[in-house]
Amino acid sequence: MRPLILVFVLLNFSFVTSSLADESGPVFVDQGSAWDASSRTDFYTRDQGSRLIPFAWLKALKQADGAPFLSDSLARYGYLPGPEDSIGLPVGFHATGPTGAKVVGMTCSACHTRQIKVGERQYRIDGGPALVDFQAFLGDLDKAMARATSDDAAFQTFAASVLQTAKPDSDKVAALRSDVDAWYVRYHTIVDRSLPNPGWGLGRLDAVGMIFNRVTGLGIGPEPSFLIPENIHRADAPVRYPFLWNAPKQDKTQWPGFADNGSDILGLARNVGEVMGVFGDYQPTRKGLIIDFLNNNSANFDGLQKLEDLAKKIGPPKWPWSVDIALAAKGKAIFERSTADGGCQECHGEKAGKVRFPFQQTWATPIQNVGTDTREYDILGWTAKSGVLKGAYIPFATKPLKETDLAFNILSTSVIGTIGEHVVSFATSSSHRTFGKAIEPGAAPSASESVDATRLPSVLQDLPGAFRFPDAAATLETRHRLNMEAESPTPPKGAYESRVLQGIWAAAPYLHNGSVASLAELLKPASQRQQRFAIGPDYDTNNIGIASNQAQTGNVRETTGCDDLNSGNSRCGHEFGTSLPDTDKKALLEYLKTL
Template structure:
């Protein structure tokens, strides 16, 4: 096997939670906010490093890559994009960026900690909040990576320094250089196709991304076309419905998940479905192919699939240990008590408890009881529901059907993107869980999937995605309504900006009428402990988010909706904010 080919070959290895390298010293380490006794340094450090199967590019390429000014692309552990340095990394990879594979052929990728680790600054001190929504500029990272790789493939002269760094002494071998050039150009062709078609002209900005749109684009646009390049470029659409990253503490307890609330939640199979979809969105390798001898499914979902299923389970186990962050500064006890009474009022009186505090939800067999997650249309931005209606060509998955998650076989054209994703995720999980379901003697006619033949743990996958029909890609959502999930508000003080699309800078702003909320604000790590959210003075990024009012609810950036608490008196609002800090 050539050295270049080895660069693209990942043999995934588990990174057990009990074995992480010793931490290197930092000059000014952040203050870790109290997140419960289960969330200790060992689990935290493993959460930062555990591979989940993402394959961005070979690690050797990433380390060799230069910015347009000639500095290393990894300089500063990507802190210019808001990612956080990881003292356990030996390769300048930040928190949530990791690698796996054999020595010399490691593949770098992302893990959930990259997007779900937050650091804020108060009075010049940095505070680390694990599981919090990252204040990171993912679109700029993607765009700059595209530019840097374009420079590498621009000419033979530009490619030579890159090849010498990647190959070392092997760069003297013309065949090795030629092989590397082939793979780099093939990688760039796919990546550049995705970037030019998917990234919006108006950037998402820091702390936001269109995750659903990018997952649909990755799976339908890059993965399910005819080999060898497996692309269907026409399936890629502009991902222009940015949302803020959700916080992870108590995420396993909610009985529904995803901002539109379409997915049921609360057991390990549903968690695996949720997390596998995320891996596919951040460059997980997935190339299914028809296989008539795969009993029940008739497709091979795993032979060219980079998902690290054991790593995903380890990460979910870690997420279950993340407690809500405790307010690290002084609270006014009298105000907290008064705010609690306001919080517990009914909705018509400006209270919050009915939607935002634990109520009994679904109890899955063998699991702890979940919390009920209200999914309501409260007048907020509607654009993500348009993304849910995307349709695409099914490529090599045409005709595939898993009755557990699909009401009918996938059509060749005009298929719901979410149905294609449901087939990809459920098929991968079923085959990974029980390989005995996927082998049959030659000549045996494969039967349709019998749901009752599946273990109880897998039957719940029927609830992981909406069973879309011909007329609607999100069955059960009445036309003209745009509901989103309401989370339990533990730790909400650490999750700004607010609303599902991050269009409101602080909780104080959220308690104002939509037209009185700030129409624009800068995004960064500086935190305002009085208004509870993003401070007005930000220097981390040169970016201002411009929002729209209720006359343009479908902009993706509308600050409209969620009028609860807006009629409270100033004193009542102050008390409610103090209570929200205490959760």
């Protein structure tokens, strides 16, 4: 064979085998030069402080058919194989701790990694809203442990697997049973009392409701269980996972926009609350009038800061398919029109927002009511017993908690107290310095300790803004019962954040509650939008969103119309651009691919 022909054959063989190798895994969509493989691996596995279940227990549990619970690395719930797949854990799940005593927890990538399918190819979008069924996972884990503890024989089998011996010592079995029972009474209580029927479905959960339930129901009750079961409400206001790119730049966050955002300390507040919601340990103690928020608190501050730094590196995903440049240019002109003329720029364009400490410029995040589902606001009006935190307050940052208070206020005190105590301890090189205080019943904090953020250390002065309760979220009855003071006017019930639309093509389904399958559907009047649609990873590049035909059957989203706006599933609202001619809609959709 001639040398030139041989070189050609070898090069062609190399190209073919490389292509075949690429076919075995997902295409990682271009998300900027700062987002590389090492950053991705770190994002998938970084410990943030979640402590769900001991790894040995999880490995020993069985599915209903007898297969190991981890047999498919949780792919049946939509979770994706990742760097720790060799030990059975998918993207966003990690095992932390010494060998033989590792604990499984979740990190933000479990809920913020998207994979879609076009033709025969899979495309991975890091920071995108995951298409996972978190409720099914939580419920099945509860059932698996119920089976393992249903009788002595079942537990003996479970114990043999955990203790890695066919005939475990009876004392060790008894000790294990005590530990399992203590864990299970807490886990079953929150699962049984929180999960709604029908469930959240793929790509959604009631995040705020579950955080409220976790903090008020599992963390602040009397020892040894720390439970206050009556604080746990049915979490029936599902929302879709938001995308993470540009999230640190917003001046507001959380769908109702109740949280100031845009600085490291505000990012930490956002993420500490999230850790508490995914089963981070949180059991504050009280000695007299002193509150210790860091007692048995697993928030990993170093991990949380690194994850926030990683989120800053995740760029908006670039559309990986062809674009009609001329048509997109026409769409850009439509996008930049006024809202009255069907444009998007006023609400979704990149505009300067607040300046956060230290001199960080944010993007404006308008909070507006555009007629969409209002259920999320019912969650914000939940009340709960304050337990061990009765009377607790953070000097200069929060007001004393009443015996029964808003769950929102209990979470605010918990998060701000946790961060403040950590920062003060770190700044003073002290391993233990309490930050929170409490008052005697009927008393009030001294004038020198009233809410006045300017008296906090500079690094903490933005922190009280991490929780600004929307006035519209509490009914008059609730406000009267809690003796809440009148506050400045805030957006009405049903007002949600409007984000810059970079990478919006990768965030279907749409609206805050995931009730609209595609951007093409969103440009239709609510009365013409799909009442029900299959949901899954198959992607429609023409309509930009969830494809109407899904290879994975059984996942269907049922929505309601404008006559049931508080269902949690209403497809109503956001009728901007719905009266545009079809040619203009097509052009606008083409432009949205380029953002």
